[in-house]
Each structure stands twice: as C-alpha cells, then as structure tokens.
Amino acid sequence: MTDSPPASATEPLRDDIRLLGGILGNVVRDQAGEEIFDLVEAARVASFRIRRSEMDRADLASRFAAVETGSLIPVARAFSHFGLLANLAEDLHSERRRAVHLQAGDPPQDSALAATYVKLDAVGLDADSVADALADALVAPVITAHPTETRRRTVFDVQTTVTELMRRRNHTVDPHERDELDRALYRQILTLWQTALIRLSRLRISDEIDNGLRYYDLAFFDVVPTLNAEVRRELRRRWPDAAVLTRPIVRPGTWIGGDRDGNPNVDAEVVTTAADRACATALRHHLTELAALERELSMSARTTVVTVPLQELADLSGDDDPARDDEPYRRAVRGIRGRLTATGSHLLPGVDLPGTVDEPRRPYRTPAQLLADLAVVDASLRAGGAGVIADDRLARLRGAVEVFGFHLAPLDLRQNSDVHERVIAELLSWAGVTDRYAALSEDDKVALLTAELRIRRPLTSPDAQLSEETAKELGILRAAANVVQRIGNAAIEHYIISMCTSVSDLLEVEVLLKEVGLLDLDAGYPRSSVQVIPLFETIEDLRGGASTLTAALAVPEFRSLVDAHDGLQEVMLGYSDSNKDGGYLAANWALYRAELDLVEVSRAAGVRLRLFHGRGGTVGRGGGPSYDAILAQPPGAVQGSLRLTEQGEVIAAKYREPVLARRNLEALVAATLESTLLDVEGLGSDASAAYRIFDELADLARDSYRRLVHDTPGFVEYFTTSTPVAEIGALNIGSRPSSRKPTEAIADLRAIPWVLAWTQSRVMLPGWYGTGSAVTDWVGDDPERLESLRTLYRRWPFFRTVLSNMAQVLAKSDLELAARYSELVEDTDLRERVFGQIVEEHARTVEAYRRITGYDSLxxxxxALERSLHNRFPYLEPLNHLQVELLRRFRAGEDTEQVRRGIQLTMNGLATALRNSG
Structure with missing residues (x-):
C-alpha cells in the first residue's frame, strides 16, 4: 500500500487552492455582484456539508430549482473556473513534491528516467542485445482532434500565465513582491472571468490544426531535442560499442487534418492546409533560432580557431558586410538563414516567416543538408574550445531539425474500410475490370487487387465522371501525394484503416496509393513510403487481428511493402470501440490477447512489430497513467517503439508547458525502455494459467456488460435520457459529428460522446461495468480462486493496472448524483430496471476490488487522487445539480440560449474538473 504524505506535505496544495479560490471569489463578487457571490458561496458551503453528511443533496438541488436561469449561469461559470484553477494547483503541487524528493536525495521515482537507468544498470545487458532491441526505437505521442473540452486560446494563455505566477509566488519571501503577484493573479483570473468559455460556433478543422500546432511552440521545441540528446547520451555512455539511437527516440505525430473517418469536413484542401501549417511552424522555429544564433556567435577569427569548412561556409554566405569580415560564424549562419529562407519560399510560396533574409540563395532540398551545415558550425566551435557554446542553442536547433525537419510531424491519414471498398469498386467498374467487386469472395478480391499491384496501369483518368465520395477520396490522396512530393516522405508516413477485418481491406488502400503515385513498382514488386496500418477495434476484430496479419504477410505483394520498410509492420489497436463493444475488462483482455498473438505471428513471419495504441483520455477509452499502461503490455509488445494517441483535455494537461511536457515525455520513454529491455510481466512459467483465467473472466464480464447495454429493452432510451449525450452534439468541441451514422444505435455512436455522457452523469459506466459480476461469478465460494486473483494482482502489472485504473474511475463515480440524472427518465419501470442493474453491479465491482487488493479504500x-477527491471534488457537486436542473428545464420546453449555454458550461466545467473525461 502506498503511504499518503503527511498533512504538512499537502498543506501547500491547500494553500494554493485557497488562494486561487479566494481570488476567484473576489472576482465573482466584483463582477457579478453580491447576490451571485452569495449564491456561489452558499452552494460551496452546502457541498462541503453534503460531504460531511450534514445536509441532504435534495436541499441543494431544490435551491437551484428556485433560481432563475440567468442567475444560474454565473454560478456554473464560477465552479467551472474553480475546477480549472484547482487543476493548476495540483500540477504545481506534484512539481513541488518531486523537487522535495530530489533535494532530500531520495531514490528516483518510477517513471523518471533516472530510475530506469538504475534498473538497467542492475541487469548487465550486453551491447548487441541493446542495439538490436532498440533498432527501431520510437516514442511517438500522436496529437488527435478529439477534444472533450471547449478551452479557448485565451483561457489556455491564462492558465500558462497563472502557472508561472504561482511558481514565482511560491519561490519568493518578499511580501511586496507577493502582493504584486497577487494583483497579477487577480488580473489573470479577471480576464478568465470576462472571457466566454463557450464558442458561439463549432470548431473548424483549421482551428483544430492550429490548436494542435501550438504545443510545439509551448513545449515540444524546447523539450523534445533536449530529452532526445540526454537519452542518447546516457545509453551510449553505458553501451559505447552499440549503435544506439541512430535516430531520435521521441518523434511526435499528428492526426489533425488527415483523420477523415466519419468526419465529412476533411477534404483535399484540409490535408494541404494541415501539412503546410505544420511546415510553416517548423521553418518558423528554425529561422527564429538561426537569427538568435547569428546574434550569439560573435566569435572573431582573430581570437579563436576556425575550421576550413566553417570558413568556406562563411565565404559562400554572400554576406559582404565589411564589419563582419572577421566574424565567420555570423556570416556562416547568415548563409544558412539565406538558404532556409529560400527553402521556405520554395515550399510555402507567399507565406511570411520570421527570421528570413533577403539575399537570394539556393534552397535546401532536404533537412539533412541543413543538418550538414549546422554540423560544420558545431565542429568548428568545438575545435576552437567552445564546446559549451555548441551544446546550447546550436545543439537544441540541431536536435529540432533532426526530429522536426521541414515537416514538423508526420500527418497520419485514416479512413474506414467500408469507404475504401466502395471507392475501389467504383474504380474497378469504371476501368472495366469488374462490375461486381463487392460481391466477390475474399480470395477473389485478394487475387484481383494483387494483380493490380503488379502493374502501373491507372484505374481512372482525370476526366472520369465519378461519384462525389470517390472523387473526394481520390482528391485527398492526390493532395497527400503532392505534400510528399513537396515536403518529403516524412510529411505523411502512415495510412490507418479503421474497422480493418481482412487482407482485402489492406490491399484496397495499397491500390488507391498506387492510383495517386504514392506506390510504385520496383523490380516488379510494389514499394511505398506510406505504410498501410490495420486498426483492429471491436472485440471480434481484435481476436482475429493476428490471423488477418498472418494472411496479409503471406501475400508476396504485401510482404514486399513491409520489406521496403525494413521489415517493420505497424498495427493499431482500438481501445474505444472495443470497450463500447464489450465493456472494460473484456476490452482490456482482448487488447492484451491481441498483442500476444500479434507478437507471435510477427516473430514467426520474421517481421518487426510496432503497436500503435489508440488510447483516449479516460479509462473507458484506454486512458490512465501512461507509464503504468506501457509496463502492462505483454512481453515483446513494445520492442523499443510505440505510438499512442493523445486526446482531449489530456493533451493540455500533459503538454501545455515545458515542465509538464518533460515529465510526461520522460515517463513514456522510461516505460518504453523498461518494457523493451527488462522482464516486466513477472508471470514466468505461470503465464499460461493466468491467461486461461482471464479468458474466462473476460467472457463473463462481456456477458454481463452485453446483458445491460445490448440486451436490456429500452437501454438506449435510458442512456439518451439520463445523460446529456444529446446535448453533447451541441457543445462546440470539435469538427467531428457525434455519430458515424445518423442513427441512435450504440454501435454507431462515437466512443467520445458515449464515455463523456456517462462521465457527466457520474456513472462512469465504461470504466468498470461487468468486472464485478465476472469476479463474483468466477470466484464463487472458492477461496483458492480468490487467492489466485490476489496473487496475480501482486505479480502482474497488467492486472494491477487494470484494477488501479478501474478504482480511479469508481472513486470518481457517484451513484447518488447519478440517481438524480436517472430521474430525468420519465418511464419509472425503465428507470428502476436499468439504474437498479447499474447500482448492483457498482456494488459488486467495488467489493471485488476490495477482495482482490485487500484495500479498504478505492x-x-x-x-494524488485521494488529495484531489478531498480538496476539490466537493466543488463538482454544484455543477452536477446545475446540469440536471438545466437539462430538466431544456427538455420541458425552455429552449433558450441561456439554458443551452448553461448546459454547455456545466459540461465544460465537469470535463475540466474530472480531467480524464473523454
């Protein structure tokens, strides 16, 4: 059991929360008036009384029922802002506690690279095995356009400023400076109060692109090159004879602008915009850093050694200013700036970039050419005894160019397999190949598609009259081909197939890539710089994923494409739809089993496997602490590399500023190294028995989940009525529709609104339902079975992580509040039937957790969660009651802008305060 820190250790957190809450209260009083302040304060006091069982929840609910909507809006805003400020206080406290541990000389904590190096040193690995294991080393957080918050850019900026002000305040003892900082905090929180939290219109994809790009300036440019250099240095110091990390290990990616699965707003123009804005962001950074470097490198040839290559670079710069005749470094960097300016003009005509120079120069064709010139500057500085200068801005710039190049981050393309089949069918019909492609057997489809991959003949022509869907898909792929041709292969490296179930699903995309020139023939076999990646999402697809991959690798044309990527094949695993399909425990086990099977078939086929984890922010969508999640992967599943999606409010929580970004990226790298180089599963020869147990548990959990979600009459009505899922569609949180299809079927609903709706109503059903019944039914009255689960919990990181994440969700759930939402269901019988099942399963699941872990508390x-529950969860109480009251008014016919805005505000506030909500 983890010991909680003493009260003295958590007092600074309470002080910070009191300070920020007090300033917010003053702003509310000054801006909204005494009456609103009194209403907010009364709700706050009532919430704490409810927690102490001194007041009934119905009393607080009745108070809000008597208040007009116009007065409820500022109350919702006040508690929403408090949740956001409390998040900042908790992040600062975590930062402060880590500093305390470091200053005390405590051993490094798990998830810190320092702790990882200690573990690696203890096992005595040889250089060859390390080099082989890390041959494809990659840690790629992939930013996706799946926000579950409505955070405005101004709100984001206020957060950043408040964080920095609080850091300064915590490090000063000067009372006058503290007063100044408090006034500055008041100004920021006043700005927050006067800024509308809710957008008037839905986010456009261009907004999402810009939102994703801001993390590079805020953190990635600063943190990623430094972290990569440190990891490379530490590993090479331990294994100097191993060619470790020939490429940087941390290389972020993005889906924003390329993911069109169910999003009709993504088109050819969007793909081009996403790639061009990413390119501009990278070039802007490089040019700005070069301008600063030119100012800094004032060394005179009269006072230091200058290498011949550096002098030649300076002489070629075109800088003939006599005042700089003896400043070869400045002249050389000026020339580099000139070439990069020309690169920008070539890649992005008409785009203004900072740090450019007017002298006409020939552009760099590739980032490698820019790196070569920067290496000349580096070598000369070191030859002149200025290595410490080379290790500063120049080193960071070289690291940034190595990672971000001219493309910034690879843009993943994604589309549903059903769309590909329709497009291919139309193209084959237009070309006269077959009019009945969709009706062919799988074997016949594979034969036809492989035949197309052996010839260069196109299936269409520019003047072909095609359906809107096919024309759009081809337009997107042609735009992608243009991006690759202009910016380079690194700009678009992956094409993901949603709902992939067969070999033909994979080959259809390869044929489409051939159609637009992204796939060509080499000695009769296809080659492509874009790798096609199957995404296995449902429980059944996860179970069949290994068979699909085996069959694909047996096709010579597909194997040729894998070989062109140095024998590496990536597979994506879907956490969201598998959970929605089969429930929490069944989905987690299906993912684990799928990984085991994929590892086995890839080894048998002689290919290297890279897994791409489609995790959401919430536990119901694969969320939870990333370090623990990676260590919970089965043996061989990481192999030195992984990609994982970063979604929703989790992106801001992890990467909005350098300290947070460093900590979270470090945890990803630490877990990747440990999972690759150490035995972390801990089951040994008992693995098979453990797997059999979980096969049985998963089936029982899935049966329990499906009895509620898929087999209970009226469940969909209960879900749509007792949660704000219908209203989520009106919350302007993203460009993507809430459902893949215009139906009310659970299967067609996107996982984000499914999870977000249950989170808002505090049921949190996707993060636990079915587990309690599975454990209860499997254990029965057999103490040996219970002991076997206890033993697995102690030994097996996977099981420990599953239960820990589930406990986090259960701790955030509140069935008394959920009961208030259930009252929105008018059909009494339906309400009692469904909610009754939820209550019973919740109790079974909590009991199962306690029996297995031995813990009395969730x-x-x-x-950290215990502190959060204690310090700020009472402030969520008013938001839930406000939401229910406003939903009741809205559904009773009070369809006004104020009511809609109020509902959206409560949704925003709850998503922010609960942190991992969607």
Missing part, C-alpha cells in the same frame, strides 16, 4: 494506491 484510492489507497493513489494518494
């Missing part, structure tokens, strides 16, 4: 192993 947060016994999570002191």
């Amino acid at each position: 947060v016994a192993d999570n002191p």
Whole structure:
C-alpha cells in the first residue's frame, strides 16, 4: 500500500487552492455582484456539508430549482473556473513534491528516467542485445482532434500565465513582491472571468490544426531535442560499442487534418492546409533560432580557431558586410538563414516567416543538408574550445531539425474500410475490370487487387465522371501525394484503416496509393513510403487481428511493402470501440490477447512489430497513467517503439508547458525502455494459467456488460435520457459529428460522446461495468480462486493496472448524483430496471476490488487522487445539480440560449474538473 504524505506535505496544495479560490471569489463578487457571490458561496458551503453528511443533496438541488436561469449561469461559470484553477494547483503541487524528493536525495521515482537507468544498470545487458532491441526505437505521442473540452486560446494563455505566477509566488519571501503577484493573479483570473468559455460556433478543422500546432511552440521545441540528446547520451555512455539511437527516440505525430473517418469536413484542401501549417511552424522555429544564433556567435577569427569548412561556409554566405569580415560564424549562419529562407519560399510560396533574409540563395532540398551545415558550425566551435557554446542553442536547433525537419510531424491519414471498398469498386467498374467487386469472395478480391499491384496501369483518368465520395477520396490522396512530393516522405508516413477485418481491406488502400503515385513498382514488386496500418477495434476484430496479419504477410505483394520498410509492420489497436463493444475488462483482455498473438505471428513471419495504441483520455477509452499502461503490455509488445494517441483535455494537461511536457515525455520513454529491455510481466512459467483465467473472466464480464447495454429493452432510451449525450452534439468541441451514422444505435455512436455522457452523469459506466459480476461469478465460494486473483494482482502489472485504473474511475463515480440524472427518465419501470442493474453491479465491482487488493479504500494506491477527491471534488457537486436542473428545464420546453449555454458550461466545467473525461 502506498503511504499518503503527511498533512504538512499537502498543506501547500491547500494553500494554493485557497488562494486561487479566494481570488476567484473576489472576482465573482466584483463582477457579478453580491447576490451571485452569495449564491456561489452558499452552494460551496452546502457541498462541503453534503460531504460531511450534514445536509441532504435534495436541499441543494431544490435551491437551484428556485433560481432563475440567468442567475444560474454565473454560478456554473464560477465552479467551472474553480475546477480549472484547482487543476493548476495540483500540477504545481506534484512539481513541488518531486523537487522535495530530489533535494532530500531520495531514490528516483518510477517513471523518471533516472530510475530506469538504475534498473538497467542492475541487469548487465550486453551491447548487441541493446542495439538490436532498440533498432527501431520510437516514442511517438500522436496529437488527435478529439477534444472533450471547449478551452479557448485565451483561457489556455491564462492558465500558462497563472502557472508561472504561482511558481514565482511560491519561490519568493518578499511580501511586496507577493502582493504584486497577487494583483497579477487577480488580473489573470479577471480576464478568465470576462472571457466566454463557450464558442458561439463549432470548431473548424483549421482551428483544430492550429490548436494542435501550438504545443510545439509551448513545449515540444524546447523539450523534445533536449530529452532526445540526454537519452542518447546516457545509453551510449553505458553501451559505447552499440549503435544506439541512430535516430531520435521521441518523434511526435499528428492526426489533425488527415483523420477523415466519419468526419465529412476533411477534404483535399484540409490535408494541404494541415501539412503546410505544420511546415510553416517548423521553418518558423528554425529561422527564429538561426537569427538568435547569428546574434550569439560573435566569435572573431582573430581570437579563436576556425575550421576550413566553417570558413568556406562563411565565404559562400554572400554576406559582404565589411564589419563582419572577421566574424565567420555570423556570416556562416547568415548563409544558412539565406538558404532556409529560400527553402521556405520554395515550399510555402507567399507565406511570411520570421527570421528570413533577403539575399537570394539556393534552397535546401532536404533537412539533412541543413543538418550538414549546422554540423560544420558545431565542429568548428568545438575545435576552437567552445564546446559549451555548441551544446546550447546550436545543439537544441540541431536536435529540432533532426526530429522536426521541414515537416514538423508526420500527418497520419485514416479512413474506414467500408469507404475504401466502395471507392475501389467504383474504380474497378469504371476501368472495366469488374462490375461486381463487392460481391466477390475474399480470395477473389485478394487475387484481383494483387494483380493490380503488379502493374502501373491507372484505374481512372482525370476526366472520369465519378461519384462525389470517390472523387473526394481520390482528391485527398492526390493532395497527400503532392505534400510528399513537396515536403518529403516524412510529411505523411502512415495510412490507418479503421474497422480493418481482412487482407482485402489492406490491399484496397495499397491500390488507391498506387492510383495517386504514392506506390510504385520496383523490380516488379510494389514499394511505398506510406505504410498501410490495420486498426483492429471491436472485440471480434481484435481476436482475429493476428490471423488477418498472418494472411496479409503471406501475400508476396504485401510482404514486399513491409520489406521496403525494413521489415517493420505497424498495427493499431482500438481501445474505444472495443470497450463500447464489450465493456472494460473484456476490452482490456482482448487488447492484451491481441498483442500476444500479434507478437507471435510477427516473430514467426520474421517481421518487426510496432503497436500503435489508440488510447483516449479516460479509462473507458484506454486512458490512465501512461507509464503504468506501457509496463502492462505483454512481453515483446513494445520492442523499443510505440505510438499512442493523445486526446482531449489530456493533451493540455500533459503538454501545455515545458515542465509538464518533460515529465510526461520522460515517463513514456522510461516505460518504453523498461518494457523493451527488462522482464516486466513477472508471470514466468505461470503465464499460461493466468491467461486461461482471464479468458474466462473476460467472457463473463462481456456477458454481463452485453446483458445491460445490448440486451436490456429500452437501454438506449435510458442512456439518451439520463445523460446529456444529446446535448453533447451541441457543445462546440470539435469538427467531428457525434455519430458515424445518423442513427441512435450504440454501435454507431462515437466512443467520445458515449464515455463523456456517462462521465457527466457520474456513472462512469465504461470504466468498470461487468468486472464485478465476472469476479463474483468466477470466484464463487472458492477461496483458492480468490487467492489466485490476489496473487496475480501482486505479480502482474497488467492486472494491477487494470484494477488501479478501474478504482480511479469508481472513486470518481457517484451513484447518488447519478440517481438524480436517472430521474430525468420519465418511464419509472425503465428507470428502476436499468439504474437498479447499474447500482448492483457498482456494488459488486467495488467489493471485488476490495477482495482482490485487500484495500479498504478505492484510492489507497493513489494518494494524488485521494488529495484531489478531498480538496476539490466537493466543488463538482454544484455543477452536477446545475446540469440536471438545466437539462430538466431544456427538455420541458425552455429552449433558450441561456439554458443551452448553461448546459454547455456545466459540461465544460465537469470535463475540466474530472480531467480524464473523454
């Protein structure tokens, strides 16, 4: 059991929360008036009384029922802002606690690279095995356009400023300076109060692109090159004879602008815009850094050694200013700036970039050419005894160019397999190949598609009259081909197939890539710089994923494409739809089993496997602490590399500023190294028995989940009525529709609104339902079976992580509040039937957790969550009551702008305060 820190250790957190809450209260009083302030304060006091069982929840609900909507809006805003400020206080406290541990000389904590190096040193690995294991080393957080918040850019900026002000305040003892900082905090929180939290219109994809790009300036440019250099240095110091990390290990990616699965707003123009804005962001950074470097490198040839290559670079710069005759470094960097300016003009005509120079120069064709010139500057500085200068801005710039190049981050393309089949069918019909492609057997489809991959003949022509869908898909792929031709292969490296179930699903995309020139023939076999990646999403698809990959690798044309990528094949695993399909425990086990099977078939086929984890922010969509999640992967599943999606409010929570970004990226790298180089599963020869147990548990959990979600009459009505899922569609949180298809079927609903709706109503059903019944039914009255689960919990990181994440969700759930939402269901019988099942399963699941772990509390192993529950969860109480009241008014016919805005505000506030909500 993890010991909680003493009260003295958490007092600074309470002080910060009191300070920020007090300033917010003053702003509310000054801006909204005494009456609103009194209403907010009364709700706050009532919430704490409810927690102490001194007041009934119905009393607080009745108070809000008597208040007009116009007065409820500022109350919702006040508690929403408090949740956001409390998040900042908690992040600062975590930062402060880590500093305390470091200053005390405590051993490094798990998830810190320092702790990882200690573990690696203890096992005595040889250089060859390390080099082989890390041959494809990659840690790629992939930013996706799946926001579950409505955070405005101004709100984001206020957060950043408040964080920095609080850091300064915590490090000063000067009372006058503290007063100044408090006034500055008041100004920021006043700005927050006067800024509308809710957008008037839905986000456009261009907005999402810009939102994703801001993390590079805020953190990635600063943190990623430094972290990569440190990891490379530490590993090479330990294994100097191994060619470790020939490429940087941390290389972020993005889906924003390329993911069109169910999003009709993505078109050819969007793909081009996403790639061009990413390119501009990279070039802007490089040019700005070069301008600063030119100012800094004032060394005179009269006072230091200058290498011949550096002098030649300076002489070629075109800088003939006599005042700089003896400043070869400045002249050389000026020339580099000139060439990069020309690169920008070539890649992005008409785009203004900072740090450019007017002298006409020939552009760099590739980032490698720019790196070569920067290496000349580096070598000369070191030859002149200025290595410490080379290790500063120049080193960071070289690291940035190595990672971000001219493309910034690879843009993933994604589309549903059903769309590909329709497009291919139309193209084959237009070309006269076959009019009945969709009706062919799988074997016949594969034969036909492989035949197309052996010839260069196109299936269409520019003047072909095609359906709107096919013309759009081809337009997107042609835009992608243009991006690759202009910016380079690194700009678009992956094409993901949603709902991939067969070899033909994979080959259809390869044929489409051939159609636009992204795939060509080499000695009769296809080659492509874009790798096609199957995404296995449902429980059944996960179970069949290994068979699909085996069959694909047996096709010579597909194997040729894998070989062209140095024998590496990536596979994506879907956490969201598998959970929605089969429930929490069944989905987690299906993913684990799928990884085991994929590892086995890839080894048998002699290919290297890279897994791409489609995790959401919430536990119901694969969320939870990333370090623990990676260590919970089965043996061989990481192999030195992984990609994972970063979604929703989790992106801002992890990467909005350098300290947070460093900590979270470091945890990803630490877990990747440990999972690759150490035995972390801990089951040994008992693995098979453990797997059999979980096969049985998963089936029982899935049956329990499906009885509720898929087999209970009226469940969909209960879900849509007792949660704000219908209203989520009106919350302007993203460009993507809430459903893949215009139906009310659970299967067609996107996982984000499914999870977000249950989170808002505090049921949190996707993060636990079915587990309690599975454990209860499997264990029965057999103490040996219970002991076997206890033993697995102690030994097996996978099981420990599953239960820990589930406990986090259960701790955030509140069935008394959920009961208020259930009252929105008018059909009494339906309400009692469905909610009754939820209550019973919740009790079974909590009991199962306690029996297996031995903990009395759901947060016994999570002191950070325990602090959060204690310090700020009472402030969520008013938001839930406000939401229910406003939903009731809205559904009773009070369809006004104020009511709609109020509902959206409560949704925003709850998503922010609960942190991992969607």
